[in-house]
Amino acid sequence: MSSRRLRAFKRWMISQGIEWSNDTLQFIDNPEEGISVNAFWDLKEGDLIAKIPKTACLTIKTSGAQDLIESTGLDGYLGLSVALMYEKSLGGDSPWAGYLQVLPDCECLPLVWSLDEVDLLLRGTELHKIVKEDKALIYEDWKESILPLLDSLPSNIDPKFFSVEQYFAAKSLIASRSFEIDDYHGFGMVPLADLFNHKTGAEDVHFTSTSSHSESDDDSDNSDTVDLDADNIGNKEPSSELDCSSVTGDDPLVLEMIMVKDVKAGVEVFNTYGLLGNAALLHRYGFTEPDNSFGIVNIDLELVQEWSSSLFSSRFSRARVSLWRRLEYRGCDSQSAEYFEISSNGEPQIELLILLYIILLPEDTYRKLDLAVSAANNYKGSIDTILFEKWNITWDKISEMRADLLLTESVCNALLWLADKRESLYGSSSIKDDIEALEKCCTKERKLYHSLVLRASERRILEKLRTYAAVGARSHSSLKSIQREPKRKRSKRS
DSSP: OOOHHHHHHHHHHHHTTOEEOTTTEEEEEETTTEEEEEESSOBOTTOEEEEEEGGGSBOTTTSTTHHHHHHTTOOHHHHHHHHHHHHHHTGGGSTTHHHHTTSOSSOOOGGGSOHHHHHHHSTTSTHHHHHHHHHHHHHHHIIIIIGGGGGGSOTTSOGGGGSHHHHHHHHHHHHHHEEEEETTTEEEEOTTGGGSOBOTTOOOEEEEEEOOOOTTOOOOTTOOEEEOOGGGOOOOOOSSOOOOSOOOOOOTTEEEEEESSOBOTTSBOOBOOOSOOHHHHHHHHSOOOTTOOOOOEEEEHHHHHHHHHHHSOHHHHHHHHHHHHHTTOOOEEOSSOEEEEEOTTSOBOHHHHHHHHHHTSOHHHHHHHHHHHHHHTSOTTHHHHHHHHHHOOOHHHHHHHHHHHHOOHHHHHHHHHHHHHHHHTTOSOOHHHHHHHHHHOOTTSHHHHHHHHHHHHHHHHHHHHHHHHHHHHHHHHHHHHHHHSOOOOOOOOO
16 A cells, blocks of 8 residues: 555655556555555566656756855755755645655765764775765855855744754765756756666666756757666656657657666666666765675775885885876876776776886896886886796787786785785774674664675775786796796707
8 A cells, every 4th residue: 555655755746747556566655665566467678657847847047046056156966955945844835845845854875874883883984084074075065055045035934954963964865866857957856866876887777867958058959868867766656647668759858767677577677877886876875786796896095005115115116106196097086196097806996916027127227117118218118028037928818918918916916005004904803703793794784784895895895806816826837937938949850
């Protein structure tokens, strides 16, 4: 049986012209897990299952706070946050009241966790530093952009709906539920579309919109199809039956939801937010997946420099890193650090292997490479020249075998050191402790459960990095053995 809030939401959707079929989609309201969408009957690839007018979406352009937002120069997510807080402040008088009542007060993203919870639960993970930086930046946004708005609010609006707590709550909803609609509306909240749950690599439904339009544009011939985050897609119920047999919509004022896969009756219909690892899923959407195979672990350049300084002088380390940069190599960049990615299978970014290799080069080889780079004006192929001369391998094999050739015993030992040092950031507990805690943890304890899934998945990647280093060292030894074997001379025919 449909819950009261779902029945109210369906009535609201009908009033807004949102079209979906009761015979196609079934809404499930679980008090603990929220609302999900199942196929009522078999759905086929290509079925059009919902149409959502853009006027039903909550955006800066459709909100009653449009003038207030645009007069202060706010836009993007900041402006959308004001629009959402404004409509929530109106309560039942908001045109989106029927939609807002099915939303939680906030999503359980790390963004809205306390600092103590962030330090306790996310210690050592890829999110620990990021979330703390996010919280500081968002507070500054509120202080600089939202707080000054309070004096401009209409007299019937309670300022408490624009408090810093409400701003963080609005940001969590927007981060996890908003879609890019078009150039005119920008990002917005799309009712029904945000009811579909995510499953990595299992997109059932696709959300599409035509490209930019303005209120004054009559020409829709140049519209393009724009893909939106599929995992936020939902379904809706119309006052009239929706034809699910084909896709014909060109209306630039309407968003469409289209099946991209067959789904059997009774099975949940999933969207997908993309091929994201657990750190990204928890950061943006507030959940993880135990069997997620798209995770990564980052090794900061600062950690590499710490390893180098444990073996060599600071001057030596700086010179080697400088040469690496002159060869035009770089790690990945974030707001506050340069880092290297370790993929889900434990394989390090090639730029990290090259850096470790350069740091560990014998002095005469280093000087030779240094001179070659200077003479060749940053010629990136110089590192391949060193490998070519050392191994006497044909040029076409160099790029194919580069990683194997770089994995000297010393480089592999460096990778093991980095893996151990990176793992130490999680604290004194072992991966076994985390897995045991996860097995005992209930999914109702959302913060603890998802942080443990993240910790365990990251630490498994570090285990795979150690395996990669161990196997790489053995493979390198085998290559050296082959290289040392004398070549047999062919006997002359008599």
